Amino acid sequence: MGNAAVLALRIVLVLVLLGTLFVQAVLVPLFAIDLAEAGAQPVRVPVLAIVVLGILAFQVCLVCVWCLLTLVRRGTVFSAGAFRYVDVVIGALSAAALLLFALGAVLAPGESVAPGVVLLIGGMGVTVAAGALLVLVMRALLASAVATAAEAHQLRNELGGVI
Secondary structure, eight states: OOHHHHHHHHHHHHHHHHHHHHIIIIIHHHHHHHHHHTTOHHHHHHHHHHHHHHHHHHHHHHHHHHHHHHHHHHTOSSSTHHHHHHHHHHHHHHHHHHHHHHHHHHHSSSSSSOHHHHHHHHHHHHHHHHHHHHHHHHHHHHHHHHHHHHHHHHHHHHHHHHO
């Protein structure tokens, strides 16, 4: 990955992170006011907690991608250090999927939300869970690449000893 691509992705990550901070600081409080005015008192706290935790899970993914980009720039992405960031991304995506399922469960009872909306939220949860599984598969590919790089390094050392 070239330096221009890394820089472009970092700019996008900063803009998205600033957007999530704006949502947390401005839109979530406005959403809380809207829920209170709409008389959604029984679900207000759980919905707000799920939204804030979901945004936090997304921010964790952004930070981990930033750290992985740092490893890419240094040329050390195929090392054991990359696994901790990939594992955190898998955990954050799994938590986000569970949060979406919880949001659907909170909104399902009663007549305030259409069943189609609850179904859409469940579909989003399945999609995010699929994303976590995709990253898990990519983690296995990373493990294979790290093992291959270690083996190549060992073979180079042995060849250097022979020569």
